Amino acid sequence: xxxxxxxxxxPAPGRRRSRLGLFLPYVLLLVLALLWSAGWFWIRGKAASxxxxxxxxxxxxxxxxxxxxxxxTGFPFRIELRCASLKFARSDGGFTLGPxxxxxxxxxxxxxxxxxxxxxxxxxxDLSGDVxxxxxxxxxxxxxxxxxxxxxxxxxxxxxxxxxxPGQVDFSAKHLEMHARPTPGRFESDxxxxxxxxxxxxxxxxxxxxxxxxxxxxxxxxxxxxxxxxLRTRAIERELEAWRLAEGQLDVxxxxxxxxxRRVQAKGEVGLDEAHRPEGQFxxxxxxxxxxxxxxxxxxxGNDRGALIGNLVGQFLGGMKKREPEAGAxxxxxxxxxxxxxxxxxxxxxxxxxxxxxxxxxxxPLY
Numbered sequence: 001x002x003x004x005x006x007x008x009x010x011p012a013p014g015r016r017r018s019r020l021g022l023f024l025p026y027v028l029l030l031v032l033a034l035l036w037s038a039g040w041f042w043i044r045g046k047a048a049s050x051x052x053x054x055x056x057x058x059x060x061x062x063x064x065x066x067x068x069x070x071x072x073t074g075f076p077f078r079i080e081l082r083c084a085s086l087k088f089a090r091s092d093g094g095f096t097l098g099p100x101x102x103x104x105x106x107x108x109x110x111x112x113x114x115x116x117x118x119x120x121x122x123x124x125x126d127l128s129g130d131v132x133x134x135x136x137x138x139x140x141x142x143x144x145x146x147x148x149x150x151x152x153x154x155x156x157x158x159x160x161x162x163x164x165x166p167g168q169v170d171f172s173a174k175h176l177e178m179h180a181r182p183t184p185g186r187f188e189s190d191x192x193x194x195x196x197x198x199x200x201x202x203x204x205x206x207x208x209x210x211x212x213x214x215x216x217x218x219x220x221x222x223x224x225x226x227x228x229x230x231l232r233t234r235a236i237e238r239e240l241e242a243w244r245l246a247e248g249q250l251d252v253x254x255x256x257x258x259x260x261x262r263r264v265q266a267k268g269e270v271g272l273d274e275a276h277r278p279e280g281q282f283x284x285x286x287x288x289x290x291x292x293x294x295x296x297x298x299x300x301x302g303n304d305r306g307a308l309i310g311n312l313v314g315q316f317l318g319g320m321k322k323r324e325p326e327a328g329a330x331x332x333x334x335x336x337x338x339x340x341x342x343x344x345x346x347x348x349x350x351x352x353x354x355x356x357x358x359x360x361x362x363x364x365p366l367y
Contacts (some may be wrong), residue, residue, distance in 0.1 A: 036076060043106060044072050047079055063233055064089045067100075079104045092235040095122040110142035120159075124236065131159030146187070152178045165206075174201035174216075183224055191229030191246075197221040207259075215260035224251040237367040244272040252282065262288040265338060270346065276365040281345045285338040 055065055067083035074080035086097040098117040105111065118132035134156030141148040158172040176199050183192035201216040208214045227248035231239050249271040257264045268282030342354030351361045 040075055040106065044075075044079060047081075048072055051081075058233070061234075062090055074103070077106055079106065090233075090235060092237070093122070093124040095120065112140045112142075114138035114140070125163075127161060127163040129159060129161040131157060133157045146182060148181065150180045152176075169206050170204075172203045173199055175199070186224075186226075187229075191227045193225045193228040195221065195223045195225055211259055211262055213260040213262070217257065217259040219258075220254070220256045222253040223255075224253065226251065240272065240276070240367050244276070247271075249280075255282075260288075263338060266344070268344075272366065273348075275349065276367050277349045277363045278346045278366070279348075281343055281347075284341050284344050286341055287338050 058065055064087075066087040066089075067081075068087070069082075069084040071082045072079060073082070081102040083100045086100045088094045088096075097120050100117075101115045103113045103115075114137065116136045116138075118136075120131045122129050122131075133154050136152070136154045138150070138152045140150050154176040156172075156174065157176055160171070161169045177197070179196040181194050183190070183194050186192035197220065199217070199219040202219060203216050205214075207217075225248070227243055227246040230242045230246045230248070234242075249269050251269045252267050255264070255266040264284060264286045266282045266284045268280055270278055270280030270282075273279040343352075345352035346363055349363045350357045351363060352358070
């Protein structure tokens, strides 16, 4: 050994630096992925079993749902229910719908999104209808005690109804929206649900000769449906009777209809009487009804007499003198201001304008 050199020493056993810390994050990530995968498949199985149980309860009640080629996918963050087609059948009718997809995020199980493709065919008693569309999307925001909001948005709906009137009733629109939510402070006590509907550029050829123009119609409705919680998926007659016995009522906060120069705004309420006919009353403001009445009366009494009666009725509805236009009502040429008309009543199967019953107009029972 050279003089002055230090002897070399080997590191003590057990003091070598561990590399476990380098792999620990990857191990934890793998464990988390395995747990998440197991949880997703458990949720998927739970959803399938709950759906099967619900379908069984519906079938026992006489309501049969068929989801053709049902699949449940969406791993890892969603649950996607897909049906190649959906069919519903019960004793008084049913419907069929094209491909349907329902999406639920795993981390938002109470929020569901629905997408559907037409065609939609429905049979109800003697009535049948077919509807198609460019796009249809719906959403449901649930809550522990019910729901927070339900929405349906349809672009380009177009369809027809047969059986209610001679011939076929066709309709189409550019856009349709429907929304519902529990009425704040009244859902638990009155079962009340707020409804909102918007229709843009609606076309109803059957109404064009009656209303005197072929302009598209815009409609808006804000209303509250009382006793909505009694409604289920029973036959229409049973649903309406249950709603009537619960003293259900539709409170219309605002109804607006615009078709060319014909305009109507109304608010009021409507329910069902003991004979199952609509009953209620509405406060109405309107524009362009004089010409409309003249056209209707002209078909019954001849054009000259009809025009005369229409003119008199128009003066009566608008008041026998000119009134100041309502703010925002619009007074441009060809856009007459809205004017109040006598209260419109539905009573005893008749349609009343103030104290006068409109002749040859009857309100039949709905069921």
